[in-house]
Amino acid sequence: MLHELPAEKAYRVLESGPIVLVSTRASDGRANLMTMGFHMMMQHDPPLVGAVIGPWDHSHQALSETGECVLAVPTVDLAETVVDIGNCSGDALNKFAHFGLTPAPAQTVDAPLVRECWANLECRVTDDGWARRYNLWVLEVQRVCIDTAREETRLIHHQGDGRFSVDGDTLDLAERMVKWRYLMDR
Template sequence: MPDSLPVEKAYRILESGPVLLVSTRAADGSANVMTLGFHMMILHDPPLVGVVLGPWDHSHRALSETGECVLAVPTVDLAEKVVDIGNCSGSTLDKFAHFGLTPLPAEMVQAPLVGECWANLECRVADEDWVRRYDLWVLQVQRIWIDTSREETRLIHHQGDGRFSVDGDTLDLGERMVKWRDLMD
């Protein structure tokens, strides 16, 4: 008989997307960055991403005020910094300055890109219907930036309780995806 895991640990099995940093800029101009582990792709076209960000997060206010953020994708070399960012609040600390992160201007939103990250996705809130009930924001990606000069591109994935996995080899089975080929072009 297999071992059992408490149902509240379901995220340890299902959350496979990379850990993200969420950058926001509040209406007063202050920028913040937070760590985010709970997110999902919702649609391919338009590109919609669901993120769980609640009132317990300092960034919630800025996202509520502006409807904009940047989803920054850190690589494994930033793993310890990403965890440390998640263990403090932007209400008491300028995280960009404290953690030595470079806020770069975005093109479509006011929230800054995170210069040290491999990818940055500029997003706007597309749907707030689930925010009050589930703290689930539906974001539409407006622009994507990739740092092609980065040598380190392995992503980190939260498995819960401080455990992470790191990207390794890629298994490309794209030629077998015949049913979905038209959707992915």
């Protein structure tokens, strides 16, 4: 039996990428965090990420002003904090301090890394042409840092409407990726 969802719920089927925290630093020096589930890899070389950040997000202004951010990838142990970060605004709250997260200096951007996250991707806006129309920013990844000492590495994936899935077993089919072998780093 097939169950039909309204078209506006398409994200519940397609958006299963890991939740990220977007870290920005405004021109006045204030750092902010926001939770984001709507993002996608766009290409490998250069590494481009599409990210939906609209004017309803406090981080939008900082991204517009500075053209840079960090995409911090939290693990399942931070799931409740990640949801709570998404339920408040940085216009009146220092989210790093309030949620006990540690800002760390990045090497290529002024926005801070999030020390408690498994991975941090330093990004610069490479194309904002779609931002005015679709709130879609094209970010070029400048640097990726992975915390290899971190024991918890399971990522959380947004399924919409407050539902999440957690990484589980990995299915490794790298040997079958013959057409794309040049992209693999083994």
